[in-house]
Amino acid sequence: MITKRIIPCLDVRDGRVVKGVNFEGLREVDSPVGLAKYYSSCGADELVFYDITASSDGRKLFTEILRETASGVFIPLTVGGGINTTEDFERVLSCGADKVSVNTGAIKDPSLLERAAKLYGDQCVVLSVDVKRVDGVFRVFAKGGRENTGLEAIEWIKRGVGSGAGEVVVNSIDTDGVKRGFDIEMLKKVCEAVKVPVIASGGAGSIEDFINLFKSVPGVDAGLAASVFHFGEIEINKLKEEMRKNGISARLGG
Amino acid sequence: MIAIVDYGVGNLFSLKCSFAAVGENAVVTSDKSEIKNADKIVLPGVGAFGDAAKKLKEQNLDILLKDEAKSGKPILGICLGMQLLFEKSFEYGEHAGLALIPGAVRPISDVISGDLKIPHMGWNALNFHGKKHPAFKYSSEGDHVYFVHSFYADTPEEFVLATAEYGAPLTAAAANGNVIGCQFHPEKSGKAGLKILKAFCETEKSR
Numbered sequence: 001m002i003t004k005r006i007i008p009c010l011d012v013r014d015g016r017v018v019k020g021v022n023f024e025g026l027r028e029v030d031s032p033v034g035l036a037k038y039y040s041s042c043g044a045d046e047l048v049f050y051d052i053t054a055s056s057d058g059r060k061l062f063t064e065i066l067r068e069t070a071s072g073v074f075i076p077l078t079v080g081g082g083i084n085t086t087e088d089f090e091r092v093l094s095c096g097a098d099k100v101s102v103n104t105g106a107i108k109d110p111s112l113l114e115r116a117a118k119l120y121g122d123q124c125v126v127l128s129v130d131v132k133r134v135d136g137v138f139r140v141f142a143k144g145g146r147e148n149t150g151l152e153a154i155e156w157i158k159r160g161v162g163s164g165a166g167e168v169v170v171n172s173i174d175t176d177g178v179k180r181g182f183d184i185e186m187l188k189k190v191c192e193a194v195k196v197p198v199i200a201s202g203g204a205g206s207i208e209d210f211i212n213l214f215k216s217v218p219g220v221d222a223g224l225a226a227s228v229f230h231f232g233e234i235e236i237n238k239l240k241e242e243m244r245k246n247g248i249s250a251r252l253g254g
Numbered sequence: 255m256i257a258i259v260d261y262g263v264g265n266l267f268s269l270k271c272s273f274a275a276v277g278e279n280a281v282v283t284s285d286k287s288e289i290k291n292a293d294k295i296v297l298p299g300v301g302a303f304g305d306a307a308k309k310l311k312e313q314n315l316d317i318l319l320k321d322e323a324k325s326g327k328p329i330l331g332i333c334l335g336m337q338l339l340f341e342k343s344f345e346y347g348e349h350a351g352l353a354l355i356p357g358a359v360r361p362i363s364d365v366i367s368g369d370l371k372i373p374h375m376g377w378n379a380l381n382f383h384g385k386k387h388p389a390f391k392y393s394s395e396g397d398h399v400y401f402v403h404s405f406y407a408d409t410p411e412e413f414v415l416a417t418a419e420y421g422a423p424l425t426a427a428a429a430n431g432n433v434i435g436c437q438f439h440p441e442k443s444g445k446a447g448l449k450i451l452k453a454f455c456e457t458e459k460s461r
Contacts (some may be wrong), residue, residue: 001378001419001420002375002376002378002401002420003372003376003377003378003398005376005377037415038318040444045376045377065268070267070268070271071267071268071271071274072271072275074271074272074275074441074442074443074444074447074448075400075443075444076400076442093265093395094265094267095267096265096267096268096271098268098442121300122373123300123303123373123375123402126302159451164374166375167375195371195372196371197371197375197376199335221376222376251377251398251399253444253445253446254444254445
């Protein structure tokens with residue numbers, strides 16, 4: 001059967017990985033290319049690059065970095081950040097991205113998902129959603145979690161999948177950065193609502209959090225995290241060995 | 255030298271780089287003489303079968319590929335490129351393929367239960383059923399490779415090299431003599447995938 005995927009996420013600004021990185025024996029810890037190779041060799045199933053650059057110069061640097069990564073890392077690469085048009089899709093796909101993740105771009109123009117899916121196939125279009133509870137309702141937030149769109153999250157995700165998103169990344173703002181586990185309640189609701197792969201994000205603090213995620217929400221396909229991997233708090237190979245011990249299917253090796 | 259056939263479907267940058275990673279020179283080309291002169295041919299592909307088959311035909315690449323297959327040159331089809339090697343596909347209608355391997359391409363939903371997600375996407379293990387094709391000489395039983403597909407190749411058992419279990423044993427790799435197909439993406443399958451590309455590069459021309 002298909003394995004549960006573990007996905008490190010790298011925020012890239014002006015060609016460098018943002019958020020501190022703390023690995024012994026790994027030089028150039030802020031180089032996305034070096035870090036991508038490192039993660040690939042220790043068992044990451046996929047990599048997500050988020051371009052958090054604001055300037056066009058930075059964007060150019062990002063695509064160069066992406067190209068360099070894709071030429072030496074042979075696992076699936078997903079790219080997000082600043083994807084607003086099908087031209088943005090083209091730009092990152094031609095540099096070696098396999099999937100493109102859309103967040104605010106889809107909120108601004110919901111037709112983007114459908115147009116991109118027609119051009120590049122559903123498997124290429126990932127809907128990324130930042131979700132936060134407001135008065136007991138799951139709401140979609142835009143612009144990196146700063147702006148409440150008023151959209152109800154589950155409906156928005158269903159609509160996105162209906163338009164052609166082949167995968168969904170759900171980031172819980174409520175659990176993000178707290179390191180006390182994934183947002184099980186919200187993820188269960190998402191997995192009940194859609195039949196495409198669901199990637200859980202936000203809240204991973206320990207190996208147990210991943211095991212609890214996959215056991216509590218069997219419909220979740222992957223767990224995504226950033227700092228726990230970057231700071232070496234969780235080693236991916238070790239995480240996967242623990243997953244296997246707990247009866248969760250995982251791929252070992254690089 | 256390896257010719258990666260460029261017929262306007264998908265981005266071939268990573269595929270080219272993955273051959274470089276196993277020390278093999280590959281060119282992305284639609285030039286017929288370049289394809290003829292290559293030692294081996296790779297037929298990639300993403301998207302819909304009908305469109306891809308039409309594009310191959312429009313450029314007369316279908317005839318070229320059939321001739322090259324007949325000459326004994328090793329040919330590797332990947333993902334949709336693998337499906338194109340079969341006789342026909344039932345993806346949105348019925349479309350003729352290159353008929354280099356007997357069999358037809360059918361929806362996965364025909365053979366698996368409704369609660370499994372489609373596409374079959376992610377890392378799955380290869381089961382070789384005791385078979386050992388030269389293109390898998392460096393591979394081991396249970397090696398994980400990366401799949402993304404909603405249709406599968408329905409081919410007689412003698413042509414199946416490996417399967418992946420997803421509610422049913424789906425054809426993961428198939429071959430007919432010098433013509434080989436991988437449903438998964440070896441160029442996105444980490445070390446396990448590079449081993450397969452390396453072994454393919456070392457296969458010999460037959461006949």
